[in-house]
Amino acid sequence: MAAYKKRIVDNILSQKLESSGAVLIEGAKWCGKTTTAEQHAKSIIYMDDPAEMGQNIKLAEINPKRLLAGDTPRLIDEWQIAPQLWDSIRFTVDHRDSLGQFILTGSAVPADRSKVHHTGTGRFSWLTMRPMSLWESGESNGEVSLRSLFEAPVFIDGQNGLNIDDLAFLICRGGWPRTLGMRREAALRQAENYYDAVVNNDISRVDGVDRNSHRAHRIMRSLARFQGSQTSLATIREDIVTNDVETIHAETVSSYIDALKKIFVIEDSPAWNPNLRSKAAIRTSDTRYFIDPSIATASLGAGPDDLINDLNTMGLLFETLCVRDLRVYAQSLDGNLYHYRDSNGLECDAVVHLRNGQYGLVEIKLGGDSLIADGKKTLKALSDVIDTTKMKAPSFRMVLTGTGNYAYRDEDGSYIVPIGCLKD
The missing domain is CATH 3.40.50.300 (P-loop containing nucleotide triphosphate hydrolases)
Known part of the structure; x- marks a missing residue:
């Protein structure tokens, strides 16, 4: 053993x-x-x-x-x-x-x-x-601590050991403890086995309602396509109908999604509601996530090579991986994870909010200088509209990346941290 x-x-x-x-x-x-x-x-x-x-x-x-x-x-x-x-x-x-x-x-x-x-x-x-974070499974070296960022250090240092191929594999393998030490092909099959158990058995066993495995597959496939979005039930239903000849009622979609939540397959991210200086209306819809990115890849029938050939999809599923890890790390700090979106189109992928009122703003980017620059710009824009006379200023602004060799503090005070360097 x-x-x-x-x-x-x-x-x-x-x-x-x-x-x-x-x-x-x-x-x-x-x-x-x-x-x-x-x-x-x-x-x-x-x-x-x-x-x-x-x-x-x-x-x-x-x-x-x-x-x-x-x-x-x-x-x-x-x-x-x-x-x-x-x-x-x-x-x-x-x-x-x-x-x-x-x-x-x-x-x-x-x-x-x-x-x-x-x-x-x-x-x-x-x-x-939740499933294992990269720090727990040994894929992150943990050279940057989320806890330490709340102390606003003037210097951080870390070297990323993960490349784009590693990330594609880790997204598809997921954080399932039994996969550690398995051959690559066997480890990838675990997520497929998990997905099969959900659609063929668990989704019905949870409350004794006999649910159709084909419908469960279609709904999970649609949810996988909308990872990291605030997509409505109506839109998910339309997506299912568009891609299949069989119709489905909105109430049925809702029932299946509720069942997936009851067996902890889905964990949506609630909206963050800060005090703002602007008059922008804060959007309150939850952001849709699977508990682990491997469930999304299994739902789509995608493997590591498919992600490498479709970096837009990989970026969305990389976000799901980062949200999983941030939830695990925030929990150890007695904190919770939220997302932010307002009527002006300003969005923030993740807000780590601690019980003592401290919080950090996080943008998630797979990699690339231009995307990191966009992430820094978004974080600065959100930080600037927060009314610090009514609440604390953010403890940190972090762009959490997939690729990139190093973790560092940029000249504007934001932190650039590869997920392969992060721990709680």
């Missing part, structure tokens, strides 16, 4: 166990939730073990205490199979009056919420886990 590769959420999980009775880890299948939770647990029950699943579900109904008995923290893996356990865990946490009692993992929102009667407020903490 391969040695465990430490994840950024390990420290976050330890902190949450020190302050909560139970911690729920949610995220996409195969992103490593169970393996990470196992590192912290003293006892474990796998609810979806085929040999025990029927008995586990029955016990959850008639004698949940038996399932919860064991050394703590006790891991309840895929707890959503028996959602009534939630109330039993809450009750047990209350009566033991002790912290760090349980770790729950789940790769889907429970289908039957009627069996959950209490919110868990004050007893549970929530932790979202």
